[in-house]
Amino acid sequence: MFCASLADVFDNSVDLAWRADLWALVRDTPHLDWLVLTKRIGNVSAMLPADWGCGYGNVWLGISVVSQDEADRDIPKLLCLPAAVRWLSLEPLLGSVSLQSATGPFGETLDWAVVGGESGPHARPMKAEWVHDLRAQCGTLAIAFFFKQWGGHENGK
Template structure:
């Protein structure tokens, strides 16, 4: 539940508990449900399902990563990034509030790690943050998933009200076009990606190109993770290659990940508010 991650935009994943409930079409092929409920029978998914706290041994892993953070930063050139949580939702209604308090205490303790907290429930964030959140913790990036324009418009409107050193959008699985607003507050970072696995729904390459163009024009860092399936890869869709031919050219991530022959994998820059918060907490 806590491990070195194969996800391209983080170094570790940490799950303080497991279990969740589907909230929109992006959840229809949930890999966490398929693995934890259907395959391993760890928890029952859904409104009447369970939320199971992970082991004390698992909770100690971020402390270990925190102790090794200086070495990791020298080797990788950035502060270690922890995705929380891949098998649950931190702001889920059905999570024991004491578990969430314990999680934020752990996040405060592990100040050398950047915690990437991703939710499909941004409307719950404000009322479930710790009392000392104020302008945000210096080591917490808050994100929300948006699989199409409708979910982006609804969820970003709520996330942007919450103070955080970095706010980000996970446009994954991308199930419809998504364009960024031309004015107003914008996310700092946008991750895009197609759905993977059996029965993956298709992604149209121009959706990714369009939102990356928005990011470039508006100063948002774009990160294209993968096409999800070679059926969505532009080498197949637009150039008529077979999946095998496309894989020989583009083997980045599931279904390949090149956008017009290049990897687009940028991270948000350290902003002044993040540095100020770190100095304040250190002093």
């Protein structure tokens, strides 16, 4: 289940009762994998449920990054959080991204990377070499790689 794909569970404006109801639903559906994606990784630890422990086994905790600056800032924060699965959404990918920061202080790693270009009438192009480089890095780091789309520009042109 891609949870709140057009929202952010960890936004400060999310009602506390709504978030509590969401965590109750996640606990009640262990047969479903929940993909939770945020751009607000700094808020996550304070907003996880009290019984989170090492992470719910059915929650894939992910962050959205579009540039090297965001990757450098946010990947280490993700890797410090307890989670069954940690993933990146690199969409829209707006530049080359190195995953050198993709190992946490105790050997935590990323499990999955989703890469895609920007869509819409004013989409900025994504270069094919950025995608190929990320795929190679993911192979080296044993991170599952999923290419979603080129976006508004065909084949990175």
